[in-house]
Structure formats: C-alpha cells, structure tokens
Amino acid sequence: MIRFENVTKRFGAKTVLDDVSYEIEKGETFVIVGRSGAGKSVSLRHMIRLLTPDAGRIWVDGECISEAGGAELERILGRFGVLFQSAALLQWLNVEDNVCLPLRQKTNLPEDEIRARAAEKLALVGLEGAEQKMPADISGGMRKRVGLARAIVTRPEIILYDEPTSGLDPVISRQIDLLIDDLRRHLGVTSVVVTHDLYSALHIGTRVAMLHEGKFVVCAPPEEFIASRHPVVRDFLQAQGIAGLQDVRKAFGK
Amino acid sequence: MITREPQIFDPPPNVFASAGRGIILACQGTGQALLMLLGAAAQTPHLFSRKNRDDVMRQLYLVGIKSLGVVSVVALFTGMILALQVGLELRRYGQENNIGTLVCVSMLREMGPFMTGLVIAASVGSAIAAQMGTMTVAEEIAALDVMSISPLRYLMMPRLVALAVMMPLLTVYTNLLGIFGGAIVGATQLGISLEAYFDNAFRYAENKDLYVGLFKAFLFGLIIVTVACYQGFTATEGAVGVGRATRRTVIVSFLLILVVGYFVTRMFYQ
Numbered sequence: 443m444i445r446f447e448n449v450t451k452r453f454g455a456k457t458v459l460d461d462v463s464y465e466i467e468k469g470e471t472f473v474i475v476g477r478s479g480a481g482k483s484v485s486l487r488h489m490i491r492l493l494t495p496d497a498g499r500i501w502v503d504g505e506c507i508s509e510a511g512g513a514e515l516e517r518i519l520g521r522f523g524v525l526f527q528s529a530a531l532l533q534w535l536n537v538e539d540n541v542c543l544p545l546r547q548k549t550n551l552p553e554d555e556i557r558a559r560a561a562e563k564l565a566l567v568g569l570e571g572a573e574q575k576m577p578a579d580i581s582g583g584m585r586k587r588v589g590l591a592r593a594i595v596t597r598p599e600i601i602l603y604d605e606p607t608s609g610l611d612p613v614i615s616r617q618i619d620l621l622i623d624d625l626r627r628h629l630g631v632t633s634v635v636v637t638h639d640l641y642s643a644l645h646i647g648t649r650v651a652m653l654h655e656g657k658f659v660v661c662a663p664p665e666e667f668i669a670s671r672h673p674v675v676r677d678f679l680q681a682q683g684i685a686g687l688q689d690v691r692k693a694f695g696k
Numbered sequence: 697m698i699t700r701e702p703q704i705f706d707p708p709p710n711v712f713a714s715a716g717r718g719i720i721l722a723c724q725g726t727g728q729a730l731l732m733l734l735g736a737a738a739q740t741p742h743l744f745s746r747k748n749r750d751d752v753m754r755q756l757y758l759v760g761i762k763s764l765g766v767v768s769v770v771a772l773f774t775g776m777i778l779a780l781q782v783g784l785e786l787r788r789y790g791q792e793n794n795i796g797t798l799v800c801v802s803m804l805r806e807m808g809p810f811m812t813g814l815v816i817a818a819s820v821g822s823a824i825a826a827q828m829g830t831m832t833v834a835e836e837i838a839a840l841d842v843m844s845i846s847p848l849r850y851l852m853m854p855r856l857v858a859l860a861v862m863m864p865l866l867t868v869y870t871n872l873l874g875i876f877g878g879a880i881v882g883a884t885q886l887g888i889s890l891e892a893y894f895d896n897a898f899r900y901a902e903n904k905d906l907y908v909g910l911f912k913a914f915l916f917g918l919i920i921v922t923v924a925c926y927q928g929f930t931a932t933e934g935a936v937g938v939g940r941a942t943r944r945t946v947i948v949s950f951l952l953i954l955v956v957g958y959f960v961t962r963m964f965y966q
Contacts, residue, residue: 453704454704454705490842492838493701494701516844519842519843522842524839524842526838530835530836530838532831532836533836544845547843547845547850548843548845596843
C-alpha cells in the first residue's frame with residue numbers, strides 16, 4: 443500500500459535515510475523503532491509529503507506521493523489520518539471543534555452529522571463529556587486521544603502515529619496501544635507507528651522494523667524480531683528488559 | 697503546502713559568501729512572502745463561506761475593536777505633540793492660527809497612516825507572528841497541511857481581510873482623534889479658539905490627502921499581515937524561533953512602512 447523505493451534523505455552532511463526500500467501491506471500495523479535521531483519520524487513525514495526525498499520515490503497504492511502536487515496530492519493525503527507527537531491540536535478550539543475541524547473545512551456535511559461523527563469518535567477514544575474542554579485544560583494523554591479522534595474522524599484508510607505513547611504514563615500508554623490495535627481490528631485501517639517503546643511495538647505491530655544509521659537492519663513480525671541476533675536489536679531489547687514475547691504479554695496483562 | 701523542509705547550510709567560507717547567501721535567502725523570502733500574499737488574496741472569494749465567516753469576523757474584531765484603546769492614546773497625543781511643537785515655533789512669527797492646517801494635513805497625509813501602521817505592526821503583527829510561529833513549531837501548521845486545510849485560507853486570509861479593512865478605518869479614527877488632540881492644545885496652550893482651529897484645519901485639506909493616506913494604510917495592512925504570516929510560517933527552533941519571528945516581524949514591518957510610505961508620498965505629491 444505504501445512503498446519506499448530507494449529513498450535517500452540528507453540533512454546537511456548527515457544521511458538520515460540511506461537508499462531505503464520497503465513496502466507496507468494493506469491492513470497491517472507496521473512499526474518503526476530505533477534510537478532517537480535514527481530517522482523514524484523523518485521516514486513517517488515522507489509518507490505524507492511533509493518531507494521530500496533527495497533521491498527515490500514513495501508510492502501510495504501506485505500513486506507517487508513524493509512527486510504529486512495540487513489536487514492529486516490533496517486526494518492522496520485525504521486517505522491519511524495522522525496523530526502527531528504533540529497531538530497538534532489548535533489551541534483556540536475546544537475538543538469538539540478540533541475533532542470537527544477536518545469535516546467542517548473539507549466536507550459539506552450538515553452540522554448535525556459533523557457533531558454526531560465527532561461524538562462517535564470521541565466516545566471511541568473514551569472522551570465522552572470532554573467536548574467543551576480546551577486543549578490547555580486537559581492532560582497529555584487526553585490530548586493524544588483527541589488527536590487520534592481527529593485523525594480518524596474522516597475515516598482514513600491509513601493512520602500514521604508519531605510516538606503515540608511518548609511522555610505518557612505506562613497506564614495511559616497501554617490504553618493508547620490497545621486503541622491502536624482496536625482500530626486495526628475493527629476498522630481494518632493500515633497503520634504505521636513510530637516509537638521507541640518496544641513493548642508497544644511488539645504488542646501492536648504485525649511487523650516491526652529497526653532503523654539504524656539510515657537503514658532498516660531488521661524488518662520482521664514480532665516473533666522473528668525478538669529472535670533476531672542483530673546486535674542493535676539485541677541491545678535495544680536488553681535495554682528495555684525484554685527477553686521474549688511473554689514479557690510483552692505480561693506488560694499488557696495477557 | 698506551507699510546511700517547509702529544514703534548510704541546512706555548510707558554514708560560509710568567508711564574509712562574502714555569507715553576505716551573498718544572506719542576499720539570496722532574503723530574495724527567496726521576499727518571493728515566498730509575496731506568493732503567500734497572492735495565495736491568501738486568491739482565497740478572499742471564500743470570505744463569507746460557512747467555513748471562514750466566523751474566523752473573518754473574529755479577526756475583524758481583534759484587529760479593529762481590540763486595538764482601539766492603544767490607537768486612541770497614540771492618535772490623541774500625536775496630534776497634541778504636533779500642535780504643540782508647530783504652534784510654539786509659529787507663535788514666534790505670529791502664525792499660530794495656522795496650526796489647524798498643519799496638524800490636519802500632517803495627520804491625513806502621513807502621521808495618521810504611519811502611526812496607525814506602527815501601532816498595529818507592534819500589537820497585531822507581533823501577535824500574528826507569535827501565534828503562527830507557535831503553531832508552526834508545535835506542528836499545528838503541518839497538521840493542517842496533512843488534513844489538506846490550506847493555512848493560507850484558514851489562517852492568513854481572515855487576517856488579511858481584517859487588516860485590509862481595519863487599517864483604513866483605524867486611520868480615519870486616528871486622523872480624527874489627532875486633529876481633535878491638536879485642537880485641545882491649540883485651545884488650552886496656544887489660545888486659539890476651536891472655531892478658528894477647525895476652520896483653518898479643513899480649509900486647506902484636500903480629498904486627495906485623505907485618499908492617499910487611506911491608500912497607504914491599506915498597503916501597510918497588507919505589509920503587516922504578509923510579514924507576520926511569513927515569519928510565523930517559517931519559524932523554526934521552538935521558543936527561540938518564535939521570539940525571532942516576532943522580533944523580525946516588528947522590525948521588517950516598521951522598515952517597510954517607512955520606505956513604502958515615502959514612495960507612495962513621492963508618487964502622489966511630486
């Protein structure tokens with residue numbers, strides 16, 4: 443569904459993505475992990491054209507988003523929902539208006555239907571009753587969930603999550619992970635998650651890819667990823683105290 | 697899309713390369729700011745659409761009504777200072793009765809739009825730059841881009857309309873208060889009756905003086921909103937970048953108001 447074809451990206455002298463090629467299948471949850479500054483978010487930003495590659499192309503269902511412009515780009519972007527690391531809520535709009543924003547601005551739906559759809563998505567993320575609160579008055583976890591409600595209110599086919607659990611306490615983090623998993627199971631969306639939380643990655647991912655020095659050193663289902671002998675993966679697993687999938691299941695109470 | 701890739705350059709090898717790069721970047725920035733202005737202006741047909749109406753009204757209120765206090769004080773004292781300085785000089789020649797003309801013509805042609813421009817650049821322009829800059833570094837602009845909601849239509853166009861409409865209106869208000877301030881000084885400190893002051897004030901003022909002043913105010917409005925939005929949308933490096941965008945907005949707006957004001961005056965009064 444999303445295909446990176448020999449993508450290279452440099453910032454000054456630093457090569458962040460080095461001739462990277464991979465494909466994300468429809469309906470899967472593809473998790474990109476790696477150390478800070480490894481280029482995880484850069485990779486994600488290429489998918490929605492917030493960055494363009496220095497070399498190579500990015501395809502979304504056969505359409506080249508890295509070279510699209512105007513109405514074509516708008517149409518491709520319309521298939522995406524994005525949860526930003528900071529949630530990126532507009533501070534002068536309340537929770538409900540933030541969630542309604544894409545529908546109000548990009549559709550001609552009647553106001554009643556817009557509000558009904560926003561209420562449905564807010565209920566899905568467990569935020570009934572918070573409609574009138576302002577972003578500044580709610581916690582980081584709530585902001586992320588509002589951001590998620592806004593990302594899914596347009597019923598996108600692909601949802602991108604940039605560090606969905608960073609800065610959250612473990613309980614809220616696990617709630618967000620379960621929510622991401624539920625969205626894939628119930629709505630059938632394709633998800634791409636960028637995180638450095640391996641518990642989260644191994645729980646929600648159908649494939650987990652480790653980005654290191656501009657290249658994917660391992661890209662495999664969780665069972666194979668955890669069994670990888672690659673030193674970077676071993677270091678990462680060890681640093682987070684994961685010996686096997688049973689540790690991940692335990693963390694999620696299974 | 698407004699969201700831009702980070703620009704990273706190698707350190708310049710010498711001062712000439714540094715200056716050259718600065719000039720090229722300034723030209724690029726000017727071009728991009730003008731394209732933004734055109735892009736936002738092209739969205740004005742959507743002014744009264746359901747999607748933009750509320751934002752336009754909110755911006756008209758913020759620019760017009762919320763600026764009235766500071767504009768009033770500045771306008772009144774500008775007229776009073778003008779009348780006092782000119783009146784004291786003219787008194788030496790027994791011509792203090794002519795301060796009405798001088799205050800009125802100065803306010804209509806130059807001081808009205810100029811002082812309004814400075815006040816609005818410092819208050820509204822800096823606020824726009826800070827808001828847009830904060831939205832940029834907090835990825836809110838990127839979020840709008842990804843939702844295919846044009847920041848030019850959703851954010852810049854309402855502010856453009858507000859400043860283009862309110863700057864001339866505030867300038868009329870500044871002119872009236874400035875002339876009134878001159879009358880107060882004339883009556884209380886220079887011994888000129890209000891009748892004589894106002895008779896003198898409007899005898900030599902022409903419609904052209906008013907129109908040129910309002911044209912300047914309109915241009916100043918476009919300058920302020922363009923500079924503020926450009927600086928905000930291109931802010932980087934978190935809070936430091938927002939502060940830099942705000943400072944640059946005020947400085948560049950002030951300079952452009954001065955320079956453009958001079959050339960408009962020259963164009964109409966040769």
